[in-house]
Amino acid sequence: MELTLAQGIAKAAALLGAGLCMGMGALGPGVGEGFVAGKACEGIARSPENASLITRTMLVGQAVSESTGIYSLVIALLLIFAVKI
Amino acid sequence: MAKKKKPMLRIFLIFFVIEVILVFLSGNFNRELEIGFENGKFKIRHVESVFNLQEKITEEFQIDEYYKHHGETPKLWGSEKLYEFFRSIPMDSTPVGSFQLLRMLLIVDIVLLLLALFIRKFLTRRPSKSQILFELIYTSLEEFVTETLGRDKVYYTPYIVTLFLFIWVCNLIGTIPIPGFMEPTRNLNVPLGLGVLAVVIVHASAIKFKGAWHHIQNYVNPKKNPLFLLDIVGEVSKVVSISFRLFGNILGGAIIILVVSSLVSFVVFPVGLNLFFGMFVGTIQAFVFTMLALTYIGVEISE
Amino acid sequence: MIFNVEYIQIAAFLGAGLCVGIGAITTGIGSGIIAGEGAYGIVKQPKANEQIFRTMLIGQAAAQTAGIFALVISMLLIYGITFDAAGGWYKAAAYLSAGLAMGLGSIGPSLGAGYAGAQACKSVARMPKHGNTIMTNMLIGQALSQTSAIFALVIAFLLMFSVPNQPEGIGVGKMLVKSLAFIGAGLSIGLGTLGPGTGIGFVAGKACDMLGRFPNEKSKIMRTMFLGAAVSESTAIYSLVVAFLLIFAIK
Numbered sequence: 001m002e003l004t005l006a007q008g009i010a011k012a013a014a015l016l017g018a019g020l021c022m023g024m025g026a027l028g029p030g031v032g033e034g035f036v037a038g039k040a041c042e043g044i045a046r047s048p049e050n051a052s053l054i055t056r057t058m059l060v061g062q063a064v065s066e067s068t069g070i071y072s073l074v075i076a077l078l079l080i081f082a083v084k085i
Numbered sequence: 086m087a088k089k090k091k092p093m094l095r096i097f098l099i100f101f102v103i104e105v106i107l108v109f110l111s112g113n114f115n116r117e118l119e120i121g122f123e124n125g126k127f128k129i130r131h132v133e134s135v136f137n138l139q140e141k142i143t144e145e146f147q148i149d150e151y152y153k154h155h156g157e158t159p160k161l162w163g164s165e166k167l168y169e170f171f172r173s174i175p176m177d178s179t180p181v182g183s184f185q186l187l188r189m190l191l192i193v194d195i196v197l198l199l200l201a202l203f204i205r206k207f208l209t210r211r212p213s214k215s216q217i218l219f220e221l222i223y224t225s226l227e228e229f230v231t232e233t234l235g236r237d238k239v240y241y242t243p244y245i246v247t248l249f250l251f252i253w254v255c256n257l258i259g260t261i262p263i264p265g266f267m268e269p270t271r272n273l274n275v276p277l278g279l280g281v282l283a284v285v286i287v288h289a290s291a292i293k294f295k296g297a298w299h300h301i302q303n304y305v306n307p308k309k310n311p312l313f314l315l316d317i318v319g320e321v322s323k324v325v326s327i328s329f330r331l332f333g334n335i336l337g338g339a340i341i342i343l344v345v346s347s348l349v350s351f352v353v354f355p356v357g358l359n360l361f362f363g364m365f366v367g368t369i370q371a372f373v374f375t376m377l378a379l380t381y382i383g384v385e386i387s388e
Numbered sequence: 389m390i391f392n393v394e395y396i397q398i399a400a401f402l403g404a405g406l407c408v409g410i411g412a413i414t415t416g417i418g419s420g421i422i423a424g425e426g427a428y429g430i431v432k433q434p435k436a437n438e439q440i441f442r443t444m445l446i447g448q449a450a451a452q453t454a455g456i457f458a459l460v461i462s463m464l465l466i467y468g469i470t471f472d473a474a475g476g477w478y479k480a481a482a483y484l485s486a487g488l489a490m491g492l493g494s495i496g497p498s499l500g501a502g503y504a505g506a507q508a509c510k511s512v513a514r515m516p517k518h519g520n521t522i523m524t525n526m527l528i529g530q531a532l533s534q535t536s537a538i539f540a541l542v543i544a545f546l547l548m549f550s551v552p553n554q555p556e557g558i559g560v561g562k563m564l565v566k567s568l569a570f571i572g573a574g575l576s577i578g579l580g581t582l583g584p585g586t587g588i589g590f591v592a593g594k595a596c597d598m599l600g601r602f603p604n605e606k607s608k609i610m611r612t613m614f615l616g617a618a619v620s621e622s623t624a625i626y627s628l629v630v631a632f633l634l635i636f637a638i639k
Contacts, residue, residue: 337542338538
């Protein structure tokens, strides 16, 4: 199957978009989750008797802030595999 | 004062001496030495070191693909007959059909079994070093379980310890310097299977402790939980993140070792790489997988 | 279309320059903040100056790892490859993208490792008795945050050495698709390591800080650090997977 120039540009833009989407989408969640975990470390050091509660809160918070990363992954996979030209 | 022992230094020296001997045996820097079993016989042979990474990656990671293209096995370490036996099982049309993966999983299982038998046989009141190691692993994981789930649910410990030991041995087995030995966790199917199992156990225990209807309401009832769609996405993302984390770390380490050891064709440098990627990253990822599986259970059954 | 070998050279040299140029930004910043905290720590606790100095040096060395990766990639791009006109636009795009991947990919990890090292220096100055524990924790945290730089290095190596030559007589459309997929792979892992690297560095820094205040809670703090750092790493791994797919799965 040979692509015309316009089709090639469209497909190539989709692939470049997939890379940019995942790259930029990973930026926010990474920093955010790190911030959560850092604060959790501080909290556990200050009140170690609540360790399991703090760990649980940290994991739930990280899971929620990771959801945008998952959305980026889904969009990137769609752009790679589902764009039919 | 007793002489201070330095076990790390000794291990490093042993590795170093072995590798220097290997370098001298291979004799020439543009030839590589490969040691392994072929047709059931121990064999040493020289191979011209040709730098073609694409070929190497196909050989190393997709052995079935290679077989399809070339009609023969690549430099196969292990007996020809066993390979033919595994190939005769009709599974190469399925996505799981990887001989290497099956072989490595079998080896891991045998190692775990032998370890268990060995430890049980030599169980004593004055523990030996290996017994101390395994007791340390067991007791510290048991402590984590009681801390997270409570003292009455300590019966989760065997599952957690099994998970840890299995992933740990899987990650460490790639550091054994025999060509063809790979970590089973490098194949996405193994971490994905473990991740799905972990999430299934989470929901099974939630249903057990909270009741089926009470638990399912979280995911279907918009009145009780207005963001129920997000929760469903979250469940899928649990599986994806827990398994891709293990897979990506191990695969990245494997590729780095492959590339660097092809760039520098003698063998001294990869020891440090194996130490970092095999031991350090492997242990940390096994620990993290286990702790995440444990904490997910804790989150679900606590409310 | 006429293709000259100079096009590949242009791409590779541009990639080499961008790689070490972008990568050096935060390597410098990271090492600088470690040195600053170290100097301030010696002012506050002059008796422990040897310990603080040692922590500072080791921390700086670890924080520069990502910068050294960038240097290696840029050296390889200049001297380590043979340029051949048969490579075509595929190779040109892949070389440029390798440079971008490693250059962008070393921003986050060096910044994170710098923060961790700075907090460790501060903490050693506060509690010199537990200096060794703090230094071990700092090294583990920095190694965790450099993991994402290692992912970028993997992708850069793959882009440099495993990309095939452009086949003869291929259409412009097909060529564009493949080449931009390679650039997309580099951008994905390069930008994707930025957040996780910084985040894990923040975790490690907080853990070092708290070890200096509450050294008795060592095991709990380190456990939380491992868990939190590993979870923050997951987006970097998604980027790695997308980059793999863009390199290998595009037909």
